[in-house]
Amino acid sequence: MNGAHTSIRDILYEPPGPKARRAIFWATAASLAALAALAALIVRQFYVTGQLDGKYWSIFTRYTTWRFLAKGFAGTLEVALSSSVVAFAMGMLLMMGRISRSRALNWLCTALIELSRGIPTLLFIYFFFLFAPQLGLKLSAFWKITLPVAISAAGVVAEVLRSGVNAVPRGQTEAAVTLGMRGRSVFFKIVFPQAFRYVIPSLIAELVIVLKDTTFAYVVNYADLMQNAKVLISNYDALLSVYLVAAVIYILVNYALNKMSVAVAGLTRTPAMPGK
Amino acid sequence: MEQGQKIVGKEPIIELRHINKHFGSVQVLKDVSLTVHKGEVVVIIGPSGSGKSTLCRTINRLETIDSGEIVIDGAVLPQEGKQLAALRSQIGMVFQSFNLFAHKRILDNVTVAPRDVLHTPKKQAEAEAMELLRRVGVGDQAHKVPAQLSGGQQQRVAIARALAMHPKAILFDEPTSALDPEMIGEVLDVMTELAREGMTMVIVTHEMAFAKAIADRVVFLEDGQIVEESTDPKAFFDEPATERARLFLRALEH
Amino acid sequence: MSITALLTQFGDRYLAALWTTYKLTALSFILAAALGIVITVMRISPIRPLRIAADLYVQVFRNIPGAALLILLVYALPYLQVVLSYFTCVLTATTLIPAAFCSEYLMSGMNTISPGQIEAARSLGMTFLQMIKNVVLPQAVRSSVLPMTNLLVATMLTTALASQVPLSPTDLTGIVSYISTHAVGGVTAFLISAALYCATAVVIGQVGNLIDRKVRILR
Structure with a gap:
């Protein structure tokens, strides 16, 4: 039963209690939001600079x-x-x-x-x-x-x-x-x-x-x-x-x-x- | 009462109440209840896979439980946080694989928790540690690192490390299973000495002769259930009451 | 061209180039180590999105060629209205890539710690932070000495990317191409730069071995 843990990742934290579970839930939500915001910012920058324009990407639909x-x-x-x-x-x-x-x-x-x-x-x-x-x-x-x-x-x-x-x-x-x-x-x-x-x-x-x-x-x-x-x-x-x-x-x-x-x-x- | 037998107190130190635990779909502990009193030595035996190690590890929540209640010296074992750490510091644990801190000298292995958890001053912690190391017979190894010690020596250091926290009880999870045969005796001797001094102990072991000699109570676990419990180890090992215990003990003889 | 002639003519530039390489190496290494630690903390956190993002970071930056990254930073970023100085571009490239490797080394350093030691720390009543402080960090750091010296050398080699952008003063690689366009017989320039790189790498390696022998954990 101890051998099941292969990586430090799996053993570093204890099985969470109710408090820890709540904290992890909110941290997960917050980090998801932050990462989504970052992604949105990058996409937006592509958009406002016109880099999402079809002409830049349509060439990749061509076989040549x-x-x-x-x-x-x-x-x-x-x-x-x-x-x-x-x-x-x-x-x-x-x-x-x-x-x-x-x-x-x-x-x-x-x-x-x-x-x-x-x-x-x-x-x-x-x-x-x-x-x-x-x-x-x-x-x-x-x-x-x-x-x-x-x-x-x-x-x-x-x-x-x-x-x-x-x-x-x-x-x-x-x-x-x-x-x-x-x-x-x-x-x-x-x-x-x-x-x-x-x-x-x-x-x-x-x-x-x-x-x-x-x-x-x-x-x-x-x-x-x-x-x-x-x-x-x-x-x-x-x-x-x-x-x-x-x-x-x-x-x-x-x-x-x-x-x-x-x-x-x-x-x-x-x-x-x-x-x- | 037989001569030399010590008197076990009435005061419960560890209480397990209706513990259930699953690993995936397998139920490894089935409604297990067990009370360990002050000064008592409880030996848990059973075939491998019976859940005895798991049971031992639930007591300080190295394994979580699905339902039931664990009470340590009157306080319910919390699920997390500082309270959990505090209760754990009162229950020592000795592992099958010693688990000494590989980067710390023997002395520091013993002092690190007293200093950091109990805030014992360095001088005092070291003096106590040296005393404990001498007691378990490795006083002259204090300045080495774990890899320089034999398995038997490492396990004795692990016992000293647990003792340094002045625990109310110590859990031994198959303490001699990883040892070469010639080193088993030295570890069992230390444990016997501890028992004589009145330490409350829960021991998971395969050493039946040792179990018979040291136990105040034997608990026979099979398939996650307590099949038989006896406060008369001699009687248990000579003539167990249940058929399953008899089969288990007979299988060991061959 | 003899070494003396070369050094009389280009000595000052050589010193400046050496300084650029050392400065870039040191800055990149420090930043990469800091970023690598942050990435590693994210990778071992119990928060799934952070784990995934950090894993992705490592996979991207340990697999992207340095030249490709530098080209993206120098030529592509301005199309997104992000214009960085040449020096910043180089520094960014020579930080982002080693940071990924740094995290990999830290992860494998931590994986040398047996799970049993962590359980032992818990059973002694240590809180999470006490366990990290007493058991995890010291061992991870001590078993990372050799990988980290390798990383420092690798970072120095990566800073040769600086020769691919117009920098003034340029670095130890850039000066070789500079001298070869301004004088004949630049092979000497190549030899001097090669010797300086290699000597630095050997010294770093020796110091690393020395430290490692002191702090290595017997197992």
């Missing part, structure tokens, strides 16, 4: 609008997925270096992880946007956004993977060694698959951060959801509505990813580890 936004979103996804793959590869290498027995490699990878985690994505983007050409690196807009976003995520991915490896019980390695398996094959066949299972939720959560970072694609002129929204805006002169819809798309997609992360965490029965 959504197709164009979808095309932009495809660009966003392309960058996000490519970045994730690159970040995973880099994170994997960093993690291997971090847990290796070589002191120098250890130190180097620790430093690289700190750099990846301690520098804003935008600064990495500026590096690829402004200076990579000066250094003789000719990159397409796609890579100019994909690489910095990946670099920015790699450090967290490395740490997430490492926490997964650390969570695999020592006995697993020992058992494999007694069976005559060798170091590398123990790691890749026994330890890592388990570690990976543990950290899937955290990796999905990191995908959210990657997806958010791709919105800086406008800096390098890559056609993502935001860029296509901008084109729509200049075509239809409907800035507020289009940007609002774009923001809601991002929020919903990320929300879905987070939900997925929690669901997967529930399946693998390990709590999601904190990301960046």
Whole structure:
């Protein structure tokens, strides 16, 4: 009967007595009224500034609008997925270096992880946007956004993977060694698959951060959801509505990813580890 | 009267009158009435799911009741507010899972309520706490935090914490169920000592030998009902009056 | 361009940029923490509409990209006749987003408290406020140290958004693009900014670890 309470929310307050019930009733009514007033104020502001006008919103009844936004979103996804793959590869290498027995490699990878985690994505983007050409690196807009976003995520991915490896019980390695398996094959066949299972939720959560970072694609002129929204805006002169819809798309997609992360965490029965 | 048996007073400390409680559609307490007198040790036994823990927890309203009345030392247990807190402060509680405050040192675990609820001066509260900790045998642990103590030690601290409020009675909700076998004895010893000193106690337990030794009265609960009550624990455990109690006790022997 | 040459020419601007980043970080963090606490109180209140509104807040602002929020604040709000200065826009964005994460950290910090401790506090006769003061708050705060240092670093990284609006003085990211348009070989500028960000992040992390080791609750 005690185990039924899972969250602090459910246990913090006692079952209310009559007085508390009355207080909660009135507070609920008052807060409902306040929230309704706030909503009304916002809607009113939209109304008096003419932003509720049909011309701003009717474009969303058109198939072409959504197709164009979808095309932009495809660009966003392309960058996000490519970045994730690159970040995973880099994170994997960093993690291997971090847990290796070589002191120098250890130190180097620790430093690289700190750099990846301690520098804003935008600064990495500026590096690829402004200076990579000066250094003789000719990159397409796609890579100019994909690489910095990946670099920015790699450090967290490395740490997430490492926490997964650390969570695999020592006995697993020992058992494999007694069976005559060798170091590398123990790691890749026994330890890592388990570690990976543990950290899937955290990796999905990191995908959210990657997806958010791709919105800086406008800096390098890559056609993502935001860029296509901008084109729509200049075509239809409907800035507020289009940007609002774009923001809601991002929020919903990320929300879905987070939900997925929690669901997967529930399946693998390990709590999601904190990301960046 | 047998030698060594203490005299139980006539003054009721806890009165439960016609308590009913449901969890959803399941009725877990069915018209339960029980009076605990001053200095009395009442042991509640019964199969798991019989409602004995719930009954114990209704006494200080950690569980609400649907109907009935709970009277603590002549005052009806209120449903909320300062009055409820005040009555609770007079009834100690010891939980199955110890529930010490994880961030506080052992000494502070014992002093926090006396200082904040009873407004006992710090010096006095600490002196009393040290005395209590020594009494339950963990005086030398006072400056550690709960996680550094064994389960048995933690439970003894929990008893000291309850005692520090100078309660009129203490409720024990399966105090040894979460303990490793070798630690059960040390906690039961402290409880036996308390009983000898005349503390009013309500104990929910699965330790039948202990129950037999310590109880002034045994209450056998099944399916939310008091099936049998006996002021002669020896007789109850050797030859219970009801068939259901007999079945329960026999099942335990195997 | 060498570091000395760069610092002679742009040294003052660099200091100003560093100050802008620190100022934005500190202001955002304080405001985000305050807002995060308010949101958390709403989320754990027994008042349904407040719970729902605060939950919604957290979901919106932990999922919206910083750039999208900043663009809305800078370009869309004026259409609703709400015109904020660039600095206010940035500060708003770098406050609203970390506040959502702050609330998430506080919630998980509180969830580390076993329900049994709350029942124990009640059984000792503590009132709701006494329980909050003695049991809930101290534990929630102490187990939030590491998440909060992470939040402080994340907030600092978020303030790079300031480079996306014309601010004077600009921030540590903005100055890199400024220098690269006013001089050749701005890679040095990039390196200096990167080093400053990273050093700050490492220091914050170390201090956080130090505090955490002092106050961590053994379980």
